[in-house]
Amino acid sequence: MSTSIAKRPLIGVNACSQWLPGKHPFFIVGEKYVQSVAQGAGGMPMVIPALGDDLPIGQIVELLDGLLLTGSPSNIEPHHYQGGPSAADSEHDPKRDATTLPLIRAAIDAGVPVLGICRGFQEMNVALGGSLHQKVHDLEEYLDHREDKQASIDQQYNALAHSIEIVKGGLLASIWPESGQVQVNSLHGQGVDQLAPGLSIEAKAEDGLIEAFSVDNAKTFALAVQWHPEWQWHPEKDQVGDFPFYRAIFKAFGDACRARQISRTN
Numbered sequence: 001m002s003t004s005i006a007k008r009p010l011i012g013v014n015a016c017s018q019w020l021p022g023k024h025p026f027f028i029v030g031e032k033y034v035q036s037v038a039q040g041a042g043g044m045p046m047v048i049p050a051l052g053d054d055l056p057i058g059q060i061v062e063l064l065d066g067l068l069l070t071g072s073p074s075n076i077e078p079h080h081y082q083g084g085p086s087a088a089d090s091e092h093d094p095k096r097d098a099t100t101l102p103l104i105r106a107a108i109d110a111g112v113p114v115l116g117i118c119r120g121f122q123e124m125n126v127a128l129g130g131s132l133h134q135k136v137h138d139l140e141e142y143l144d145h146r147e148d149k150q151a152s153i154d155q156q157y158n159a160l161a162h163s164i165e166i167v168k169g170g171l172l173a174s175i176w177p178e179s180g181q182v183q184v185n186s187l188h189g190q191g192v193d194q195l196a197p198g199l200s201i202e203a204k205a206e207d208g209l210i211e212a213f214s215v216d217n218a219k220t221f222a223l224a225v226q227w228h229p230e231w232q233w234h235p236e237k238d239q240v241g242d243f244p245f246y247r248a249i250f251k252a253f254g255d256a257c258r259a260r261q262i263s264r265t266n
């Protein structure tokens with residue numbers, strides 16, 4: 001997308017807080033999320049640090065034309081959704097929880113377009129009052145939605161791990177009218193248990209697990225997906241590794257961010 005930086009909508013990308021071994025704590029964000037905002041949505045990415053209560057959320061939301069909620073290997077602490085104790089091997093990021101959950105509520109209230117991905121999908125459900133299965137793979141009614149840890153990163157994200165059924169007449173169906181069933185990648189151990197009030201299912205996996213939802217009374221675009229549409233922004237259209245479905249999601253998100261930019265600056 002060739003729009004100059006100056007004309008691009010400002011899109012927040014939430015960071016994780018991680019202690020790099022032998023170093024100091026860092027705020028980090030996956031490059032593919034920043035790339036997908038810049039290339040896929042045509043936005044100006046702005047990384048939002050996990051400062052918790054020290055983050056001026058109201059001030060930031062006023063500046064944003066969009067908010068992308070990233071994935072992360074860490075899991076939301078279960079006390080945010082009255083969940084049971086975490087498994088001993090569960091990685092957490094309380095600074096990210098303390099930042100992103102209130103940020104989601106403020107952004108939706110303010111009419112900022114929001115796209116949640118994987119952990120970001122789960123955060124949107126929890127922030128709005130829903131709950132999670134902590135180990136989907138331990139539940140007999142569901143498939144194992146985790147990635148193959150023996151596979152390469154390319155193989156994990158290029159993999160079309162399972163199909164999703166897109167709900168007719170919804171936001172995702174309007175973004176992708178081409179077909180009601182699509183194959184997606186899958187790299188998650190947790191998943192939606194109770195969907196928050198005021199959310200509508202947009203897609204389910206073949207085992208019935210909710211894979212996408214939208215916010216019913218959102219003032220603008222508010223979509224969350226469990227898979228990873230931010231993958232592969234390098235290949236050109238129709239080249240190997242090109243995912244038109246993923247690209248369509250970011251185009252729709254970017255269009256909503258541009259609309260907010262116009263309304264915010266006029």
Ligand SMILES: N[C@@H](CCC(=O)NCCCC(=O)O)C(=O)O
Binds near residue numbers: 070072074
């Ligand atoms: N920890 C949660 C969410 C999983 C997730 O976001 N995976 C992607 C991590 C790496 C990346 O950002 O692509 C769960 O396990 O369900």
